[in-house]
Amino acid sequence: METGEMSVRQWAAERAREAVKEQIPADVYALGLLIYLEARGESEAGRLAVAQVVRNRVRKVENNPRLEKLFGKGWLGVLFKALQFSCFNQEQPVIAANEKEWPEFLRLSRRVYYNFDQDATGCADHYHAIEVQPDWAEAEKMTVQIGGHVFYRLYDWAGRRE
DSSP states (O other): OOTTEEOHHHHHHHHHHHHHHTTOOHHHHHHHHHHHHHHTTSOHHHHHHHHHHHHHHHHHHHHOGGGHHHHOSHHHHHHTOTTTSGGGTSOOOOEEOOTTTHHHHHHHHHHHHTTOSOOSSSSOOEEEETTOOOTTOOGGGEEEEETTEEEEOOBOTTSOBO
């Protein structure tokens, strides 16, 4: 690895040690990690939108526990539910760690976690990068495109497939 580069797991482990020292809630830390891994190249609006999908899933499960099997329960359950967010599904390639940016990802994570911003995704519970076309993506369920991600609302607040 080149200087300043490390694997995602190494980088995440270092951030986790810092989070414990700084008493950052695990939910906020993990959401910041997701924003970093999934949307670090996006504008602030794009980064917030990716995190808002997690918040929408958490809220939908709180509203209808039947969605727990699909999305997971609570912030950590949703974030680390198998096969939901690609950044947590496999070992990521080496990344250039940008220590100066990490506080910004935590700031955005707190904004979404503590519900400081309105949802810009149209209550989306799924998203994907524009360069891929997953088989679950249905054009009529698309809510918005923000930056390099397309957002979808596949489930309503009652847990029904829309």
